[in-house]
Amino acid sequence: MIIDLSDTTVSQVAKQLEKVREDGGAVALGRVLTLIIAAGSGVAEAAIVAANDASREHPMRVIVVTTTEGTARLDAQIRVGGDAGASEVVVLRAYGDAASNAESLVTGLLLPDAPVVVWWPDEAPTDAAASPLGRMAQRRITDAATTTDVRDRLSLLGRTHSPGDTDLAWTRLTHWREQLAAVLDQPPFEPVTAVEVRGAAASPSTALLAAWLQMALDVPVSWSYEHPDDWQEGIKSVRLSRASGDILLERPSAAVAILTQPGQPDHELHLPRRTVRECLAEELRRLDADLLYGRVITEGWSHLGPPERGE
Structure with missing residues (x-):
């Protein structure tokens, strides 16, 4: 009515x-x-x-x-x-x-x-x-x-x-952060020595993910903005370097990501760009302050170096 x-x-x-x-x-x-x-x-x-x-x-x-x-x-x-x-x-x-x-x-x-x-x-x-x-x-x-x-x-x-x-832009990262945390929670438990994050030029989520990883892992993080593909508006890939080899989480298409790890077969993951409705619903689940976002947008972003490539 x-x-x-x-x-x-x-x-x-x-x-x-x-x-x-x-x-x-x-x-x-x-x-x-x-x-x-x-x-x-x-x-x-x-x-x-x-x-x-x-x-x-x-x-x-x-x-x-x-x-x-x-x-x-x-x-x-x-x-x-x-x-x-x-x-x-x-x-x-x-x-x-x-x-x-x-x-x-x-x-x-x-x-x-x-x-x-x-x-x-x-x-x-x-x-x-x-x-x-x-x-x-x-x-x-x-x-x-x-x-x-x-x-x-x-x-x-x-x-x-x-x-x-x-x-x-932070809420859109939830599934990326969950996947990366799950990977690092599995053996071998080696320290990450370097991180590379790539994303589309208009994606603030790319920078926020790089800032979060730098804070969480306390390692150098390189990040770059790139021209988007026809479908791509957000993050393209994250590479975590460890002694045994690199872990690569890459999204080659709109809804699918490929997880590549040393000594394991590639895994195909469902990782589409989140809708506004999904992000809004997540934010409404909690009415207390998001302390982690606060740290990332203040400390993490201010300490993050410039992107390697502009638009």
């Missing part, structure tokens, strides 16, 4: 939500958090689809805030039932001066006594934790992959990092 409210107020939107619940169209009980999506109009619908999918694991209220120029006005839309997954979705389109105070737009719509998470699926503020929406949230989610200059964005994230910040 979709309810449109034109030239409205936050108070009227809240009253309509209450009426929907009273009429049996939606139930607030069981909602575990409020997710605020601050998105440009061009990506708002895709972000809602990802949030709706993630809500099947994390029932929540989703508040989408888009702002644009024009005569001061607030339009809203309430989506429940089949149009909202396991969520209640409130879309706020603020025009002109009505968009000047994002915090006041959402305060009256937050679930009582529930954590708040803010997600910027495209352009994020310079300092997420200090922004009007970020100050309200326990967790703040950005995505460095949406920026044009990856290295500048990662440096900014490191300088402005506060506990509770995270980035989907």
Whole structure:
């Protein structure tokens, strides 16, 4: 069910939500958090689809805030039932001066006594934790992959990092980190002497993986950005050098990786690029600070040398 409210107020939107619940169209009980999506109009619908999918694991209220120029006005839309997954979705389109105070737009719509998470699926503020929406949230989610200059964005994230910040470029690394940790947890238990990471030019995950490996293994790490193949947008390969030979985890196609180890047959692994929905759902599983990400984006990134090749 979709309810449109034109030239409205936050108070009227809240009253309509209450009426929907009273009429049996939606139930607030069981909602575990409020997710605020601050998105440009061009990506708002895709972000809602990802949030709706993630809500099947994390029932929540989703508040989408888009702002644009024009005569001061607030339009809203309430989506429940089949149009909202396991969520209640409130879309706020603020025009002109009505968009000047994002915090006041959402305060009256937050679930009582529930954590708040803010997600910027495209352009994020310079300092997420200090922004009007970020100050309200326990967790703040950005995505460095949406920026044009990856290295500048990662440096900014490191300088402005506060506990509770995270980035989907880091979340996309979960399966890579799991696979590499599993390999190193098997004999022979030799120290890694050098690491090489390769990835596409627009992939901030490449740099974050290199920074994590340098921190975790305390060895030199070389990394390079390369022109992507037709399918490739993320990491291409990781090579770990040990006395008995190199371990190579390489992704030659969009969904498959090949693990090569000395004295063993090659193993084919399912390792596709993770979807936004998967990454968002993972981030919503924990509402405490991601301490490892904090160390990687601050200490790890600042100590990582420059890539061997630019674009």
